[in-house]
Amino acid sequence: MKGVIYRKYRPSTFADVTNQNHIKITIQNQIANNTTSHAYIFAGPRGVGKTTIARLLAKTLNCENRKSGETEPCNKCSNCLELSAGRAIDVIEVDAASQTGVDNVRENIIESIRFAPAKSKFKVFIIDEVHMLSSSSFNALLKTLEEPPAHAMFILATTEIHKIPQTILSRCQRFDFKRIPTSEIVKRLEGICVQEEVKVELEVLRAIAHLSEGCLRDAESLFGQILALGEKEIGMREASIILPVTNISVVTNIVDAVCRKDSRIVLNELNKFVDQGGSIKNLHNELIDFVRTIMLLALDGPYHDHYDKETMEQIRKMIELIGAQGARKLVDMLLLAKIKAPPDALPQLPLEICFIEYIGVGFTAPTAKKVEVLTPAMTKEPVQVVQKVQAPTVETPQQAVLKESESKVEIVKEAVEVKKAPEDNSESAPSASETGTALPFSLENVQAKWGRCCEAVGKRNVAIPLALLSAKPLRLEGDNLVIGFTTSFHFETINNQKNLNIISEAVNEVMQSSVVCSAFFIENKEEKELQDLANAFGGSIQD
Structure with a gap:
């Protein structure tokens, strides 16, 4: 085995390209009918085939042995061989990330495009990471891009399409690349295993596919590191040297226990995972992906083959326990836990708090x-x-x-x-x-979490938390939470139905219950005297 995997097995024909059929079919039809455009822009995530299809398009158009109506390069003529080896003189690749200035554009593109191809039919300019070009570089390119010579073609590739000026986009045919499905990545890696004559467990391939996040190049790079171990048979034990120490079975056990509201198993599994040297960061990401899959499947969405059959069967059982709404709430809480900075000695603490709050331990009413x-x-x-x-x-x-x-x-x-x-x-x-309906928490619970409630209010309305600075939960009356204000100005600001509804929604989100908030003014003797004095002189108190 020699060479980097993703370069060694780079597709040499359109048929070899994994997924992206909506782009392959369109471009091949243009080639067959001689209706190719003078400028293309390929947008999408990293490692999904943008540069590969750009090179295949250039190779096919300049193939010496291609007959009319054919849409694949021969990979035998001198032009095809030179491009595969990166020596094609008429295919010019520009790295816009390192050549961002207007002088680079003038020298490499504008000056070069005036000359006819040396030996090929087309002179193709492939500009990678084109969003990195400066504004003046884009402006210098506009006229050339709009009316290039007949022998010239531009293919722009970018991962951040929103940074491309509209004047550039309007001059190009745009193709949006998609992330590669997990099943397609696994199938691709299985093919490489056959050619490399190694046996790799399916669980390892699935783990690689999940970690790659739909980017085939990332998956092949990670797979190359595993093959570098030199083993002919590779299982999770061997692959764990390279792969982060996570296991789908741990994720399944934790989420299943959360769905059944078994806090003991949840905390035991989580701390056992940490004690064995597992990565909480990777576990957190896998938990979010797993619960998101539950939510989507509960809504009859995609990802029906996101995991193996046994895991998918367990997911269906979890859907019966929490449903789409419960999964959505758990995903939201996991995302909030992800932004919290835990102490170095307790990296699992945000997850512990997240699961305990979701299960409701300590807040269940008798x-x-x-x-x-x-x-x-x-x-x-x-x-x-x-x-x-x-x-x-x-x-x-x-x-x-x-x-x-x-x-x-x-x-x-x-x-x-x-x-x-x-x-x-x-x-x-x-x-x-006076009794009302009892809530599954006490006034002390609300007071302890009042800071979090104010943060939740701030996500809905940035101005209200300023008025809540002088407020505090005063008492619970059935399902009504009375909030006391010591400042009349803040009380008057909050005491309207719209603002009270916003505060109620925020408190319900934090306390995981249904409560209605009301405002109460705690009369301040000093403030009353000042108000009486102001009234006596016909004035008013300014906040």
């Missing part, structure tokens, strides 16, 4: 508990309420508070906090109107 309810006969014995109970109408003075409230006490699965009766009543009885 089930039905006993509540003391006074009967009409004024008995003192507690009664366990497990369904809706209508407080009966009573005529005794001691039970007048129940008649005035005329509300229901409801306990299904959540605890109810029974509040005291009015002070002027000699007997205490629960006020059903």
